[in-house]
Amino acid sequence: MIVTALGCLAAAARHAPAQAPVRAPNENGRIPILEYHLVGERESRWSRSRENFRRDMELLYQRGYRPITVAQLVDGDIDVPAGLSPVVFTFDDAPPSQFRYVEHNGRLEVDSTSAVGIWLAFNRLHPDWKNRATFCLLSGAADGHAFFGEKGIEGQKSAWRFPKLRFLVDQGFELCGHTLWHANLSRYDARMVQEQIARGVLAIDSAVSGYRVRTFALPLGLWPRDRSLAARGSWKDPRTGMEVKYSFDAVLEVAGPPVPSPASAAFNPFALSRIQVTGGEPGKTLDQLDRRNDRFVSRGPGRIIRTGTATKQHGGTSTNRP
Numbered sequence: 001m002i003v004t005a006l007g008c009l010a011a012a013a014r015h016a017p018a019q020a021p022v023r024a025p026n027e028n029g030r031i032p033i034l035e036y037h038l039v040g041e042r043e044s045r046w047s048r049s050r051e052n053f054r055r056d057m058e059l060l061y062q063r064g065y066r067p068i069t070v071a072q073l074v075d076g077d078i079d080v081p082a083g084l085s086p087v088v089f090t091f092d093d094a095p096p097s098q099f100r101y102v103e104h105n106g107r108l109e110v111d112s113t114s115a116v117g118i119w120l121a122f123n124r125l126h127p128d129w130k131n132r133a134t135f136c137l138l139s140g141a142a143d144g145h146a147f148f149g150e151k152g153i154e155g156q157k158s159a160w161r162f163p164k165l166r167f168l169v170d171q172g173f174e175l176c177g178h179t180l181w182h183a184n185l186s187r188y189d190a191r192m193v194q195e196q197i198a199r200g201v202l203a204i205d206s207a208v209s210g211y212r213v214r215t216f217a218l219p220l221g222l223w224p225r226d227r228s229l230a231a232r233g234s235w236k237d238p239r240t241g242m243e244v245k246y247s248f249d250a251v252l253e254v255a256g257p258p259v260p261s262p263a264s265a266a267f268n269p270f271a272l273s274r275i276q277v278t279g280g281e282p283g284k285t286l287d288q289l290d291r292r293n294d295r296f297v298s299r300g301p302g303r304i305i306r307t308g309t310a311t312k313q314h315g316g317t318s319t320n321r322p
């Protein structure tokens, strides 16, 4: 059985949601997509400290942001309450520091010091901060970057890899492709590009049977020479003769500004830029959005439909859980 370590503690500390300032709706505003790699002891180019990661969520929460997945973004399924704004969290490379298990008396618990543990504790404190984030996975890279750890690296057993993916899906998180071992797709021919992407998708399907991978993150933000192969392609497994096809609804780049609203004609789901969270981010980006009055503010849950530059909204509940 899988339980989270901080359950009791967090339940005791639960309180009413903080009062975010009420803002006028602006469904033509921009939406920040944040990008994390390692979450660990200290801060570096590719690592966010645990404390700063928790503070990032606190900052966003207090400033009226609530998380959605990439799949929700491209569907225009922005289910945040009126007056609040969506933010997208993406986690790249599947290192153990994002999601570790610890074994206690034969039971697996989410390590409260891993990013998923910190996230779940925050969700318990603030139930309106839902479990919505997108994990862009490597299935076979070095140093434990293989579905969050293997072979004893950081205490992680290989047998825990598939259960971790199933746990994420059960919680409402999205799984995203990021190739087999982080290949620089600009350097390889079309066959190798498709093999790298398809094998990553195939590995996710092995863990969560029938899961439709809708989002792909370009390793290093680098495109293959034939850009269309980042979104669509196929590869024939020589061992089984089976053809593995992939067709994504979203492609993530690396560095850039917050993305336009899905209502805007400028919204391109196949080239979504992200903000790497280091140093003064995401605070700098949030300040800039407020200064320019260019922040997406919801008028209430419901689907946003692209209609040129204006927005139209359908009522009803959202159906596109990741």
Ligand SMILES: [Zn+2]
Residues within 6 Å of the ligand: 092, 093, 178, 182, 218, 219, 220
């Ligand atoms: Zn990466």
